Amino acid sequence: MTHNPVLRVMAKLMIPFILLFALYVQFHGDFGPGGGFQAGVIFGAGLILYGLVFGVETALKVFSPTILRIGIAVGVLLYATVGLAGIALNGKYLNYNVLAHDPVHGQHLGILLVELGVFITVASVMMTIFFAFAGRKS
Amino acid sequence: MILANLPALQVVIPLIAAPLCVLIRHRAIVWGFTLLVCWSTLVVAGLLLSQVLTTGPLSYALGDWAAPWGIEYRVDVLNGFLLLIVSSISAIVMPFARESVTKDIPENQIPLFYAAFLLCLTGLLGIVITGDAFNLFVFLEISSLSSYVLISLGKDRRALTAAYQYLIMGSIGATFFVIGVGLLYMMTGTLNMADLGARLPKVLHTRTVLAAFGFLTVGIGLKLAMFPLHLWLPNAYTYAPSVVTVFLAATATKVAVYVFVRFFFTIFGVPFVFETLPVGTILLTLGLAGVLGASTVAIFQTNVKRLLAYSSVAQIGYMLLGIGMASVTGLTAGILHLFNHAIMKGGLFMVMGCVMYQIGSVNIQQLNGIGKRMPWTMAAFVVGGLGLIGVPLTVGFMSKWYLVLGAIEKGYWLVVAGILLGSLLALVYIWRVVEVAYFRPTPQESPSVQEAPLSMLIPTWILIGTTLYFGVETSLTIGTADQAARFLMERSP
Numbered sequence: 001m002t003h004n005p006v007l008r009v010m011a012k013l014m015i016p017f018i019l020l021f022a023l024y025v026q027f028h029g030d031f032g033p034g035g036g037f038q039a040g041v042i043f044g045a046g047l048i049l050y051g052l053v054f055g056v057e058t059a060l061k062v063f064s065p066t067i068l069r070i071g072i073a074v075g076v077l078l079y080a081t082v083g084l085a086g087i088a089l090n091g092k093y094l095n096y097n098v099l100a101h102d103p104v105h106g107q108h109l110g111i112l113l114v115e116l117g118v119f120i121t122v123a124s125v126m127m128t129i130f131f132a133f134a135g136r137k138s
Numbered sequence: 139m140i141l142a143n144l145p146a147l148q149v150v151i152p153l154i155a156a157p158l159c160v161l162i163r164h165r166a167i168v169w170g171f172t173l174l175v176c177w178s179t180l181v182v183a184g185l186l187l188s189q190v191l192t193t194g195p196l197s198y199a200l201g202d203w204a205a206p207w208g209i210e211y212r213v214d215v216l217n218g219f220l221l222l223i224v225s226s227i228s229a230i231v232m233p234f235a236r237e238s239v240t241k242d243i244p245e246n247q248i249p250l251f252y253a254a255f256l257l258c259l260t261g262l263l264g265i266v267i268t269g270d271a272f273n274l275f276v277f278l279e280i281s282s283l284s285s286y287v288l289i290s291l292g293k294d295r296r297a298l299t300a301a302y303q304y305l306i307m308g309s310i311g312a313t314f315f316v317i318g319v320g321l322l323y324m325m326t327g328t329l330n331m332a333d334l335g336a337r338l339p340k341v342l343h344t345r346t347v348l349a350a351f352g353f354l355t356v357g358i359g360l361k362l363a364m365f366p367l368h369l370w371l372p373n374a375y376t377y378a379p380s381v382v383t384v385f386l387a388a389t390a391t392k393v394a395v396y397v398f399v400r401f402f403f404t405i406f407g408v409p410f411v412f413e414t415l416p417v418g419t420i421l422l423t424l425g426l427a428g429v430l431g432a433s434t435v436a437i438f439q440t441n442v443k444r445l446l447a448y449s450s451v452a453q454i455g456y457m458l459l460g461i462g463m464a465s466v467t468g469l470t471a472g473i474l475h476l477f478n479h480a481i482m483k484g485g486l487f488m489v490m491g492c493v494m495y496q497i498g499s500v501n502i503q504q505l506n507g508i509g510k511r512m513p514w515t516m517a518a519f520v521v522g523g524l525g526l527i528g529v530p531l532t533v534g535f536m537s538k539w540y541l542v543l544g545a546i547e548k549g550y551w552l553v554v555a556g557i558l559l560g561s562l563l564a565l566v567y568i569w570r571v572v573e574v575a576y577f578r579p580t581p582q583e584s585p586s587v588q589e590a591p592l593s594m595l596i597p598t599w600i601l602i603g604t605t606l607y608f609g610v611e612t613s614l615t616i617g618t619a620d621q622a623a624r625f626l627m628e629r630s631p
Binding site for chain 2: 095
């Protein structure tokens with residue numbers, strides 16, 4: 001597929017918008033349908049498309065297995081740490097109200113960070129699964 | 139601050155530790171860290187149970203969202219006891235794991251192994267502590283997915299098919315479970331277990347609730363390897379790495395039995411389950427079939443891990459007998475056996491882990507004269523085996539004693555006969571191993587085999603020792619089991 005000019009040009013055109021749309025779904029999750037899981041999948045899908053068209057090795061240069069493994073772990077840790085911050089600020093686990101000066105801002109901040117954690121982990125997992133299958137020597 | 143958040147920390151500590159293991163990536167540090175985490179979950183579980191025993195059930199609202207809407211963690215005597223069982227098994231397994239894992243698992247996968255182990259522990263503790271039916275499903279999936287991974291890490295390539303088989307059966311079970319929960323939600327509009335228990339009586343006569351009950355029973359039955367649904371278990375236990383077999387055999391099916399009890403007694407209630415529906419008779423029949431059938435199959439196994447796996451199916455049958463009696467004595471026996479079997483089977487699988495470590499096989503032909511070459515290891519097998527048979531002064535005797543008492547109380551003489559026959563069958567399959575280990579000559583040409591390392595022997599003897607200790611000093615186990623059984627029978631809606 002690497003020598004097909006139509007595919008290469010179209011992919012180059014599409015991928016930035018796919019990644020941007022992922023970020024839109026991520027941040028719009030506060031107000032409408034969307035959130036970390038969906039955004040992570042879209043982001044992962046954009047980079048998987050890159051890997052399909054330009055080769056897995058090229059994609060791995062940007063997102064090496066080490067980075068992806070760290071991403072998987074860091075996302076979960078971010079989620080869990082936000083929960084612990086609730087405890088540290090005299091709330092229950094995952095209570096966002098206490099994270100900021102007033103509950104509304106606290107809820108905003110909490111859900112933003114938690115969804116960011118979900119986003120990082122889901123995107124990393126999607127790519128890891130793809131690379132694991134694509135990188136298999138037959 | 140910490141004390142008030144203990145229910146959340148019980149689950150969160152291993153949950154946070156798992157991704158940290160992935161980041162640390164140093165074999166020895168990861169092991170030490172996991173050990174620390176398992177011990178701290180044990181401390182948390184101990185504190186929780188002592189709080190519950192003095193002040194009554196605890197309720198914890200996650201994120202400060204009040205109970206029927208938000209997710210509630212609820213600790214009473216029953217699940218406090220279960221938390222203690224699961225976390226203490228993990229705390230005893232970890233020292234054992236260090237040596238065993240180095241031989242069973244490729245070096246670069248060891249940190250990931252510990253991460254998966256901690257996730258499995260998170261899932262099991264979460265299932266037990268949560269008071270929300272859907273949250274239970276989420277934790278069920280966390281523990282199941284990580285246990286598929288753990289099983290597939292076995293050295294034998296058949297571990298992969300075993301894990302795949304378990305994946306298929308486990309997913310069907312989880313799907314059935316979530317369908318059941320969905321139907322209950324449809325009829326009641328709530329997922330909180332206590333709230334479900336309060337709202338269900340009004341709609342119990344509907345076909346939807348009946349269908350929900352059927353789906354839940356079969357779904358959980360698959361996870362706990364109830365007799366005709368047990369087909370995934372023998373392969374999974376046989377080919378998994380030794381540590382995984384010990385941990386899963388001692389905890390995973392026990393947790394599923396707990397879910398069974400929780401749904402029958404707290405959510406649906408004794409009158410519906412045992413009087414409107416003939417579930418008691420069904421459980422007694424399946425339990426007896428499991429005890430006799432699986433024990434008979436165990437006699438003909440050549441792989442000792444497989445033999446013990448079939449024996450596990452039989453022992454689950456005993457627990458089902460206890461639940462099926464639907465009396466305080468029966469339920470006490472069931473809960474008591476849940477604990478007793480966890481320590482006996484954990485100990486016995488640890489013995490097999492030691493044998494695997496030294497010989498590289500657990501086939502009965504390879505065990506000729508092993509009793510003389512690994513005296514401490516095989517002595518542990520004999521003591522644990524006596525427990526499985528139910529010889530007095532071991533824990534196995536106590537649970538069978540209470541089971542027989544419960545059966546006599548209800549006049550189920552056939553059940554009494556089945557329990558005694560099951561013990562005889564256990565005697566046969568344990569004796570086969572003992573005979574080979576002690577009364578067959580050591581083969582001349584075999585390489586010299588030594589005793590297992592102390593770091594593996596000591597945890598083995600701790601578990602085997604507790605089977606003797608709690609066989610004599612029964613006030614703690616029977617007292618807690620009895621209190622939990624009374625609590626369930628009284629609170630049943």
